[in-house]
Amino acid sequence: MEPQPPKPEAITADDHYESLPWKQSQKKSNLATILVTQEILENPTAKELFDKVKEWKTMKVGLVSYRYSKMPDGPEFLQRWSAVKLG
Secondary structure, three states: OOOOOOOOOEEOOOOOOOOOOOEEOOOOOOEEEEEOOHHHHOOHHHHHHHHHHHHHOEEEEOOEEEEEEEOOOOOEEEEEEOOOOOO
16 A cells, blocks of 8 residues: 555645635634635635645644635635634
């Protein structure tokens, strides 16, 4: 059995995805989302993130996790999960 190459899930560079138009969740303070639309995919930074998380399902940049999700009825989302702040 050949060893599998490591998945490039953890990126330690500066988080340039923070500047995307994230919509803060009203229910979860550590979650923000972006509805994937053609307009969003025209943004090179958003397209890069979308391509990575769609393939990998999750990716970590520093303390933030980015995930891909798709609703059963079709809409796709980018999710940005930050560390939970206590206190």
